Amino acid sequence: MYLIQSAFTGAFLAPSAxxxxxxxxxxxxxxxxxDDLETCAQIIEDHVDxxxxxxxVDLSQLHRPVTL
Numbered sequence: 001m002y003l004i005q006s007a008f009t010g011a012f013l014a015p016s017a018x019x020x021x022x023x024x025x026x027x028x029x030x031x032x033x034x035d036d037l038e039t040c041a042q043i044i045e046d047h048v049d050x051x052x053x054x055x056x057v058d059l060s061q062l063h064r065p066v067t068l
Contacts, residue, residue: 001033001059002040006052013043013054022047033059 004013011024012031022043025031034040040056048054 001035002037003028003031003033003057003059004040004044004048005055005057006048007055008052013047 005011006013006024009024011026012028013022013024014030014032014034015021016023017032034043037056044054044056
């Protein structure tokens, strides 16, 4: 399970629980994890401005970030 986090704001980019469209949320409890890195990469490509400098966080490996 993975989360996308902005290094700029600290917010998480995750699918909305209501309609599934990606949205920025500030609280970890509101961030819906993603199942695979391919989905993370596609969401980042489609929905993230470069200044966010996103990091993908592998929830099973919290001590280190995942690079795409």
